[in-house]
Amino acid sequence: MDDALSGLLHEVRPQGALFDRSALNPPWSMRFLERTPLALLTMLGGSAWVSVDGDAPVPLRPGDLVLVRGPEPYTVSDEPGTAPLAFVHEDDRCTTPDGRLIIGTMPMCAPEHRDTVLLKGTYQVEGSVSQRVLDALPPIARVPAAPEGCPALGMISQEIDRDVPGRQVVLDRLLDLLLVTTLRDWFDRPEAKAPAWYRAYGDPTVGRALRLIHSDPARPWTVASLASEAGVSRARFAQRFNELVGQPPMTYLTEWRICQAADLLARTDDTVEAVSRRVGYSNAYALSVAFKRTLGVRPSEHRATARAGHLPALARQAG
Numbered sequence: 001m002d003d004a005l006s007g008l009l010h011e012v013r014p015q016g017a018l019f020d021r022s023a024l025n026p027p028w029s030m031r032f033l034e035r036t037p038l039a040l041l042t043m044l045g046g047s048a049w050v051s052v053d054g055d056a057p058v059p060l061r062p063g064d065l066v067l068v069r070g071p072e073p074y075t076v077s078d079e080p081g082t083a084p085l086a087f088v089h090e091d092d093r094c095t096t097p098d099g100r101l102i103i104g105t106m107p108m109c110a111p112e113h114r115d116t117v118l119l120k121g122t123y124q125v126e127g128s129v130s131q132r133v134l135d136a137l138p139p140i141a142r143v144p145a146a147p148e149g150c151p152a153l154g155m156i157s158q159e160i161d162r163d164v165p166g167r168q169v170v171l172d173r174l175l176d177l178l179l180v181t182t183l184r185d186w187f188d189r190p191e192a193k194a195p196a197w198y199r200a201y202g203d204p205t206v207g208r209a210l211r212l213i214h215s216d217p218a219r220p221w222t223v224a225s226l227a228s229e230a231g232v233s234r235a236r237f238a239q240r241f242n243e244l245v246g247q248p249p250m251t252y253l254t255e256w257r258i259c260q261a262a263d264l265l266a267r268t269d270d271t272v273e274a275v276s277r278r279v280g281y282s283n284a285y286a287l288s289v290a291f292k293r294t295l296g297v298r299p300s301e302h303r304a305t306a307r308a309g310h311l312p313a314l315a316r317q318a319g
Helices: 004-011 128-134 151-160 168-188 195-201 206-215 223-230 233-247 249-267 270-277 282-294 299-307 310-316
Strands: 018-023 029-033 036-044 048-053 058-060 065-069 072-077 084-087 117-123 140-143
Touching: 018 310, 036 048, 036 058, 036 151, 036 168, 048 065, 048 140, 058 140, 065 168, 072 140, 117 151, 128 249, 140 168, 151 168, 195 206, 195 233, 206 223, 206 233, 206 249, 223 249, 233 249, 249 270, 249 282, 249 299, 270 282, 270 299, 282 299
Parallel strands: 029 084
Antiparallel strands: 018 117, 029 072, 036 065, 036 117, 048 058, 048 072, 065 140
C-alpha cells in the first residue's frame, strides 16, 4: 500500500459488487436511505439531479460520475422538485412514501425503455486509512463526462448483461477501477480542494518521502534519512514538507503509523506488541503512548470500540 487511495481500495470489500441499473420514466425520484459510506452514480442515458439535505441539487448528465459520501440519505430525481416516489433502504427494501413495501418493478421503472438509465454502485469502506480519503470529499463530488468517455463504464454496462462464469469477479474488479479513477479525477479538479497529502504527491521531493512513509512505516525514519532519500538537505526537506503537507514530517509519520495500527487492531487478532513492531514502534508501551496522545484512547480500548462498529469517529481524529 503506497498511498491513501490505494489504502482505500485495500479497505473496500467489494465482493458481490453492488451495481443497480434502473431504466426510468419521468416523473421519477428515489430517496436512498442505505447509509453506505460511499456511492457512485452515473447516467447511461438521460439526465438526473442528485441532492443531499441542505445543499443545492447537482446535475447528473450522461457520462458524468458523481460520488456521494454517506451515510446521510440522498435523492436522485428527474427534476429537482420531484418528490420521492420510492425509498430504498439498507436491506434492499423499497417502500412507497407512505411506507408500503414495493414488490416487483416500481411504477416509475420501465425495463423495456432505455432512454433514461441510472447506474449506481455502492461501496462498503472501513478503516482509518480510508477515512482520510472520505473526509476529504464533499457530500457530493461531480466529475463531468470526459470527451473520450470512460472505458470502465462501458465494460461495466456490458458485464452486467452477461450471464457467464467469472462475471461477479469482473464486476468486483471494475468497481475498484471505477472508484479510484473517479477519485483521482475529482481530486485533480480545481474546485475539489484536494487534501494536502494528495497535492504533495506531485512534488519530486515531498512526494518521494510520502511514498516511502506509506510503503514502509516500520522503518526507523528520521527527518535526516527522509531528506537523504529525497536528495535534499535536512533543512530544505523539513521546510518543503511543512509547506506542502501542513505539518512536520515526523508528525505526519506518527499519524500514518497510528492509522495503520488502528486498522490492524480492528481487523486482526495480533497482540499490541506485534502491531507496534509492524508500524515502527519498539514495543507495546511506546505504541500505547503515541496512540493515546493521537486518538485519545489506548490500543485495547480502540480495538473494542472498533469491533463494536464505531471506528470512523476515532479514525477522523488522525485524518
